[in-house]
Amino acid sequence: MLHALELLWQNAPLLLDGLWATLGIAAAATFFSIIGGALLGMMRASWNNAIVQAAARAYLELFRVIPILVWLFVFFFAVPAASSLDISGTLAAVTVFSLWGASEMSDIVRGALKTIPQAQYDAGRAIGLSGAQLHLRVILPQAVRRMLPGAINLVTRIIKTTSLVVIVGVVDVVKRSQQIIERTKEPFVLYAFLLLLFFALCHPLSRLSRRLEKRFN
Amino acid sequence: MTTTANAPVLIDAACVTKFYDTRKALDNVSLAIHAKEVVVILGPSGCGKSTFLRCLNGLETVQAGSIRFHGRDLARPGTDWRPVRQRIGMVFQSYELFPHLSVRDNLLLGPVHVQKRPRAEALRQAEGLLERVGLADRLDSFPRQLSGGQKQRIAIVRALSMNPEVMLFDEVTAALDPEMVREVLDVILGLARNGMTMVIVTHEMGFARAVADRIVFMDEGRICETNTPVKFFTAPDTDRAKRFLSRFLY
Numbered sequence: 049m050l051h052a053l054e055l056l057w058q059n060a061p062l063l064l065d066g067l068w069a070t071l072g073i074a075a076a077a078t079f080f081s082i083i084g085g086a087l088l089g090m091m092r093a094s095w096n097n098a099i100v101q102a103a104a105r106a107y108l109e110l111f112r113v114i115p116i117l118v119w120l121f122v123f124f125f126a127v128p129a130a131s132s133l134d135i136s137g138t139l140a141a142v143t144v145f146s147l148w149g150a151s152e153m154s155d156i157v158r159g160a161l162k163t164i165p166q167a168q169y170d171a172g173r174a175i176g177l178s179g180a181q182l183h184l185r186v187i188l189p190q191a192v193r194r195m196l197p198g199a200i201n202l203v204t205r206i207i208k209t210t211s212l213v214v215i216v217g218v219v220d221v222v223k224r225s226q227q228i229i230e231r232t233k234e235p236f237v238l239y240a241f242l243l244l245l246f247f248a249l250c251h252p253l254s255r256l257s258r259r260l261e262k263r264f265n
Numbered sequence: 266m267t268t269t270a271n272a273p274v275l276i277d278a279a280c281v282t283k284f285y286d287t288r289k290a291l292d293n294v295s296l297a298i299h300a301k302e303v304v305v306i307l308g309p310s311g312c313g314k315s316t317f318l319r320c321l322n323g324l325e326t327v328q329a330g331s332i333r334f335h336g337r338d339l340a341r342p343g344t345d346w347r348p349v350r351q352r353i354g355m356v357f358q359s360y361e362l363f364p365h366l367s368v369r370d371n372l373l374l375g376p377v378h379v380q381k382r383p384r385a386e387a388l389r390q391a392e393g394l395l396e397r398v399g400l401a402d403r404l405d406s407f408p409r410q411l412s413g414g415q416k417q418r419i420a421i422v423r424a425l426s427m428n429p430e431v432m433l434f435d436e437v438t439a440a441l442d443p444e445m446v447r448e449v450l451d452v453i454l455g456l457a458r459n460g461m462t463m464v465i466v467t468h469e470m471g472f473a474r475a476v477a478d479r480i481v482f483m484d485e486g487r488i489c490e491t492n493t494p495v496k497f498f499t500a501p502d503t504d505r506a507k508r509f510l511s512r513f514l515y
Contacts, residue, residue, distance in 0.1 A: 170324050171361035171420075175375035175427060176350040185374060189365045 052237040059228050066224030067245070073138065073218070074207045077145030081202070084146065085153020092154060093161035104154070111151040117212055119144045124216040137216040145206055152202050160194040161187070193264050200257035204250040221245065272299040275431060275462055276353075281320060281330035281340065283313075283486075290316045292486040293330070298431070301460045305473040305494075308483035309509060314466045317483070318433050321464065322346065322353045351380060354424030355433040359440050360416040362408040368395075368419055369404045375427045387426065394422040398452050414445030418452055425456075432456065434465040438472075450476075470513050474498050482506045 056063065092104045111119070123140040127133060135143075164187055172182040211222045219227075225238040276298040283291040291313050298304055306314040319325040321332060323339065323346035332339040339349060362371050369391070376387035395401045398418040408416055417437055424432060434453060438446045450472045457463065457476050467473055473480060473494065480497040482490040482505075490503045501507050 165359075165361075167357055167359055167361045168363070170319075170355075171357060171363070173324060173346070174322060174350055174355040174357075175423065176347045176379040177374070178347060178379075181378060185378065186363055190363075193365070 052234075052240075055232060055234055055237055056241055059224075059232075062224045062228060063221060063241075066219060066221035069138070069213075069218060070207070070210050070220040070222075073141050073145060073210050073213060073220070074203070076142045077149050077206050077210075078203050080142070080146035081149025081153045081206070082199070084150030085157055088150060088154035089157025089161065092158040108151045108155060111148045116144060116148060116209055117215065119148065120212060120216050137213065137218040140216050141210070141213040141218055145210065149202060149206055152205075153199060156195050156198040156202065157191070159198075160191040163194055164190055193260075197257040197261040197264075200253050200260070204253045204257075207249055207253075208246060272301055274298065275300045275302075275334070276321060276464075277331075277333040278317075278321070279331050279333070281317065281327050281332065283316060283320065283325065283327050289486050291320070291327075294483075294486070294488055295330075296481060296488065296491075298462065298464060300430075301462055303457045303461075303463045303465065303476055303478045304481055305465045305467060305477035305479070306481045306483060307467070307470075307473060307509070308489075312483045313486040314483050315435050318355075318435050318464060318466050321431075321433060322350050322355050324355075347379070351375070351427050352429050353431045353433060354427055354429035355435065356417070356420050356424050356437045358436040360408075360413070360420045362416055362420055362423070364408050366407075367404070368400075368406050368408070368411075371408070371419065372423050372426050375423065380427065391422065391426050394425050395419075397455070398422055399448075412445060413441045414448045417441065417445075417449045421449070421452055421456075431462045431464065434463065434467070436466050436468065438467065438469055468513075470498070470510075482509065484509070 088104060088107075091100065095101075120140060123135060123143050124137060127140075128135050168186060168190070169182065172186040177186065210220060213220050214223045214226075222242060225242055229235045229238050274297045278297070279295045281291050281294040282289070294313070294317055296304070296317075306317065308314045316325055320327050320340075323344065326342075327340045330340055334349065334353070337344075339346075362368075363374070366374065369388070372391040372395075373384065373387050376382045376390070377384050380387075392401065392404065395404065398421065400415060400418055400422075403411065403415065403419070408419075411419065421432075421437075437453075438449050441449065446469065450469065453463070453465070454472075454476055465473070465476065475494075477494045480490075480492050480494050481488055482492070482497065482501070482503070484505055490497070490501060490506050492502060496502075497506065498510065501510060
């Protein structure tokens with residue numbers, strides 16, 4: 049035990065460096081997912097144009113059925129090859145996780161908006177609220193509560209899935225651990241560390257999501 | 266209750282026609298509502314009575330006809346409904362209080378954010394209105410803590426707090442437990458006594474008879490009969506109204 053802690057302590061700078069990469073990608077992807085997902089979700093909930101709806105569904109479906117791994121390859125290898133753009137592993141990772149997160153988030157936003165009864169819109173309009181006031185003061189405050197559990201779950205999924213970035217050469221906390229294992233031949237200690245680390249990152253979020261879900265029901 | 270036929274016309278709907286796709290929901294409906302008048306609209310489900318009510322404050326659009334209110338035709342496209350809705354209040358079947366807001370904030374949302382009135386003044390008025398409906402102690406409650414009857418009384422106060430000239434009631438007791446119907450109807454009856462102009466859609470026949478100055482009976486999107494409450498409930502002019510009433514009255 050003491051030996052394990054010592055090993056981790058000695059390699060702390062490397063692990064922390066990897067952890068920042070992991071959290072940085074997750075944070076950036078979460079940020080873009082929220083913005084993109086909110087816009088796309090509101091569009092899907094209220095813009096009843098057949099082409100818009102079909103395009104949004106196709107986008108969502110593409111990120112549902114094609115593995116994230118494949119998307120990482122597409123943005124890291126295929127897109128640069130086809131376009132002569134220079135895309136770093138980190139940029140490819142942030143792009144893919146943002147696009148995936150936004151598609152999932154749009155479904156959460158759309159679902160939450162759809163659960164607000166039409167009569168709430170009527171009641172808001174009936175007291176003379178403008179469209180902006182109606183959304184900001186009546187619809188969104190109710191919808192956000194319903195989105196939170198799903199949105200938080202999505203963040204935990206984004207954090208976990210960042211471990212895939214290893215394959216496009218990003219040195220995240222998983223990659224750093226593997227490097228340390230190669231040098232020290234201590235796989236058990238480092239994988240146990242990763243297990244506890246991801247648990248510590250995701251479990252509180254998961255608990256929070258469940259608590260909120262209970263409270264709103 | 267009172268003779269209002271000589272009072273000025275407040276809302277003048279003429280030949281209002283509305284389609285849902287190809288189905289005619291309203292067919293040439295003409296109705297003039299006088300100041301201080303209580304008009305009760307009766308009719309079977311789907312006869313267009315709620316739709317007509319919703320046309321009066323722009324929650325539904327009209328394809329033909331006119332709705333004159335203070336010299337403007339609201340049925341014209343491009344009407345800015347927001348100022349109109351501040352003068353024509355509406356109460357819904359399912360209350361539709363805003364569940365994330367306390368009673369206080371439900372009541373202040375319109376006066377403070379739409380009418381830009383000072384918060385303190387709006388709050389004083391809201392407290393006075395709550396007192397009148399017997400819910401003065403509920404200012405800090407949330408909708409989920411209230412019974413259906415209490416919610417509906419607060420929804421009425423929410424509409425009243427905008428100081429409307431007309432109130433529209435859309436089957437406001439239809440979702441209530443029977444023992445809560447009375448408390449809501451008493452509030453509406455009180456408004457009638459104070460001279461509020463009202464258009465009421467309801468299935469409560471006894472209440473309709475007690476509160477109405479005029480009964481309007483609709484079927485299949487048309488007005489079939491307009492009558493005084495006494496005549497309508499004892500000797501209606503049309504067979505359609507007779508058949509309708511025979512299903513309600515024992």
